[in-house]
Amino acid sequence: FSAYYWFTSNLTTDLEFAWTDSKYREDEPGEGNYIEGSLPVVASVGLNWQMNDYWRSDLRVRYFGKRTLDSFKERQSKTFTVVNASLVYEVDQWQGSLSVLNLLDSNDHDIDYWYASRLPGEPEEGVEDLHYHPIEPRTLRASISYRF
Secondary structure, three states, rough: OOOEEEEEEEEEEEEEEEEEEOEEOOOOOOOOOOOOOOOOOEEEEEEEEEEOOOEOOOOOOOOEEEOOOOOOOEEOOHHHHEEEEEEEEOOHOOOOOOOOEEOOOOEEEEEEEEEEEEOOOOOOEEOOOOOOOOOOOOOEEEEEEEEO
């Protein structure tokens, strides 16, 4: 689902929403039918401002729902939200941009996994546990591009 709205000719907003119910069609003995790693809900909303012929900026909020971590859906990740902002200058074929990723410096998990791993002294078959990659900290990104 997508929706767009123009407050004025220079100020717009957009909304995107996706929902899935990811399951395998056939049952596998000893396994659940949920697809590990599937993300049932993703949403995004943006506010875009065209300041003049050269400058524009945007603010974007993205929401990620609980990711399914095992085939029985007994374990799920936490939801997380991230906010990004950018400022862009364009003239002729040149474009310069400055973006702030993870504007609010969230320390959520970018992605979670559930599997067995083994540390010294633990059982040979390992111990099932949550493993994750943290979201990148607040980051400033600059770019210059030329279109030809």
